[in-house]
Amino acid sequence: MGVNLQANMLEAVSMILFGIGFGNLLLQKNLIKKIIGLNIMDSAVYLFLAEKGYIRGRVAPIVVDGVQSVSAYINPIPSGLVLTGIVVSVSVSALMLSLTIRLYRRYHTLDLDQISMMMKREE
Amino acid sequence: MDFVCNFPFFSILLTLFSGTICSMLPRRAAKWVNTGVILAAGGMSLALLIWMLSGGECFVYRMGHFPAPWGNEIRAGILEAAMALFFCLIMLLSMWGGRKKLDEEVEESKHNLYYVLVNLLLSSLLALVYTNDLFTAYVFVEINTIAACGLIMIRQIGRTLAAAVRYMIMSLVGSGLLLIGLCMLYDLTGHLLMSNIREQVEVIMAEGTYAIPLVITVALMVVGLAIKSALFPFHAWLPDAYGYSTISSAAILSSLASKGYIFLLIKIIYRVIGFTVFNNTHIINVLFVFGLMAMVFGSLSAIKESGIRRMIAFSSVAQVGYIYMGIGLGTKVGMVASVYHIFAHAAGKALLFIAVIGLTDVSGFSRRFIDQTGAGFRNKIAGIGFTVGSLSMVGVPVFAGFVSKILFAQAAVNNSRKLLPTMIVLAVSTILNAIYFMKTVIRIYTPAPDCGFEGVALRKEKLYALSILLFIALNIALGMSSQPVVDAISTGLDMFG
């Protein structure tokens, strides 16, 4: 168990982070904290991907000194995926934040429960 | 390779770029571009479908110049083409039906944005239908979410904003699970293309070394997609989102956006995990149980609801339950029934949403049930549309819903273990459906001579009437000549294999 954990420390960390982010996104009442949770969750996934895509002792597949052997480089796709993922999560966070601003302007609170109560009162 | 084979790629690209163009055009032009693009995408899907049916094989389309394990791919078969065609059709009719309401409810400066979002949504749906690559699927799932969120909040009132936030949060939870699931799958198999993953999955299952992680991975992805498509316990965001957004959005979201995720799930089941592997896990039983619960509880919530639009929204929860129940039956017939129900529900539910707006408009814009008294007389075409949609949802012969019920039951008969619960819940759900839909139909046809609301002449709403008539025709066509559709679905599923 201990040895396994040590060998896969980054995976374990990323899973724990994912859990933290997921829990925050789901359970927090404050919208900003929810968004923070979302970002933690996404970052955990990217950490996981980056870790899985890296092989110790190899370098990024950029040919500098003429070495063209496959065993010298890592697969670039996971890194590419991380980049794509970051773009997606940035745009989603931006959208969430803009929504939050609108809601805050209208209701002057960040608490979703309070907002629904106010909405009921409006009607 | 025939020229037709380029069409899936063209249609995705066309819709994607027309979205960008729409944001710069004047309002009227954007409207026409939007209609034209949906028509063009639909036409291309139709051409593809005809080509497929007249003997074309399913094909894989390479994007860029990288061969299989590295490059990105599009794959098209009969089912994909049919699904794309259907999505375009429903999208077009929903836009027509909600056009007038859109002009009234949404600020003029935002109309362009609306068309942008619709085009983006269509493009992401087409991509979800056609893609052969899991990560591409994830990206378009997110685009779909963002576009859908925009469609909800384009009508800027408190309810829609809050609904959009709730929708966003649930969707992000879902896509987070999907993302981690597919990263783990990538880790286990080393591939992102569906067909390659499938080969590796078979190897893993044969060796039996990573069976449990694989099951967990699959479970994460399935749960993620189930959350996004509003399966029963995760439906909290749905009633407000469908109930208060502008009507085209409600129709599009309920009949298309959630169905795109379900179609992706079916694709993952067939093309990534493998039907038999998936059937041997317990995930399928979980889906089955939640499907059944959705059918009952969705209908019960709909009965309790006092607002007519929220009632229809809750009915969507029940109908999504039918689809998951069909998947949960674990037979090919069940899957055919589910796919057919995607069609049937999309046709019926979009019709209901479009019709209901006509009814509420002639009832002083009130959504309350009691104010709809006699609305069927004040707006005749909407009344007829609502009645047809209701009958289809209840499962009366001649309309689409009946055929899907027959198909579900035929599928259940083949599975002796799940036979009894399916039959009982189908019966209960049919009766519950009948209760709230028939109650509404009677309400709208109860004369209310002194209600003080003005009726509306058919002449003034030609486009609206046209879209409702086409929806009715679609429902009847699906219900009367279901055999070709079912055959096409069946062959399409075989092509997945």
Next chain:
Amino acid sequence: MNGAVWILASIGVPVVMGLVLLCVPSIRKRSAVVGITAAGLIMTAVSVFAAVGSGAGSVTLWYLAKGVPVYFQIDSVGQLFASMVTLVWLCGGAFAFSYMKHEENEKWYYGCYLLVYGIVNGLDFSGNIVTFYMFYELMTILSFPLVLHSRSREAIMAGLRYLFYSFCGAYLVLFGIYFLYRYGTTLTFTADGVLDPQLTAGRESFLLFVAFLMILGFGVKAGMFPLHGWLPVAHPVAPAPASAVLSGIIVKSGVLGMLRVVYYLFGTAFLRGSWVQYVWLSLALFTVFMGSMLAYRERVLKKRLAYSTVSQISYILFGLAVMNQTAFTGSMLHVVCHACIKSGLFLVAGAVIVQTGKTRVEELTGIGKEMPVLLWCYTICSLALIGIPPTGGFLSKWYLAMGALEGNALPVFGWLGPVVLLVSALLTAGYLLPVTIRGFFPGQGFDYGNLQKREPGVAMLLPILILTSVSVFAGMFPSALVRFLGGMLW
């Protein structure tokens, strides 16, 4: 081929005419509405009789799903039911032309009336169970506007109840169809049943259960206990001519459904002697007795007639459940007689409402002095329903009792059946004849001074007279009819 065309015409013509009436807003004048309705009724009647007369023919329209076509054919059962429907529908329509004058939304009524006519024709000529089911559901939905014609709160509640019972029943039937699809060779109605002996081997008890569910499901429409609750509520709230066809014809579709299921799908050989037959017999007998008792206690004339329908339909079901030729003949005779008699009675009740506005039995004192012809019709119909010779009702009950006693095939029901039928006949006399007695002999203390001639016009009387005379003549000259009915299956 000819038969096929006439079948389609008998379904298509009234449906199209009905849709024209409902959908074309420019038809407003009463004369135009009545003219179109009359033309539709007559054209349809001609096509029905042409189809019945052509004797044979079948047509497949299209396929709903694999092996499930929409298929029509003419067979003896279809001929009998279609002719009966046409007779009653024409009379009801003719009566409605004068009755509906005092109701609103006439156009709506006539449109639905025509639509349901076409649907019922489709039901009678259906060649397989799925087509049958399709028309059965459509009939439920389209006859629904007839029930809630007045749109009062009472009518809406009654209509809702009608709808829920019908949907529950239809679902039970649909449930059975799924299994027939699985265990049968075909879904087409075939004289000795369609069960595939190889597939059914070992699953007999389960299939018996399925058969029972289907019988129960069609029992909803036929008003069989325990699912009869909608009938006494829904029939009386409709306008009188609609009640007449609801009680005379629509309930018979449940009978037709059971007949098709038992005799043409499962086959009598499969069901005879099983628990299903005995449960069915007991339910039918219990309903006969219960319906009569309830009718006896009811005070509103139309409701009393509706309870009477509950009881009388179960006579027919009893005959079907006995499953031999004599009882079957009795059943079919009673189908014809009851259709004419009950429609006639409802039309009488309608005429009384139009002329006097009275609905309760005790108010009807002395109406025989005011409307002698009408009350004579009522009396003759009542006598026929009770089963006094030489009317048709006597003959059908005679055959039913003979069938039950025949060959000692049924242990207890052989004697119990006829006894219950007899008791119920007495009760029938008890609840129908007081109207006659008080109508003609109002007794002492009756104010003769207020009497005025209130006999309804010929347009109203004629349909009633026709129905009354058919119910009498069926009993007086029965041989050809009995021969036809007896030869339907044997």
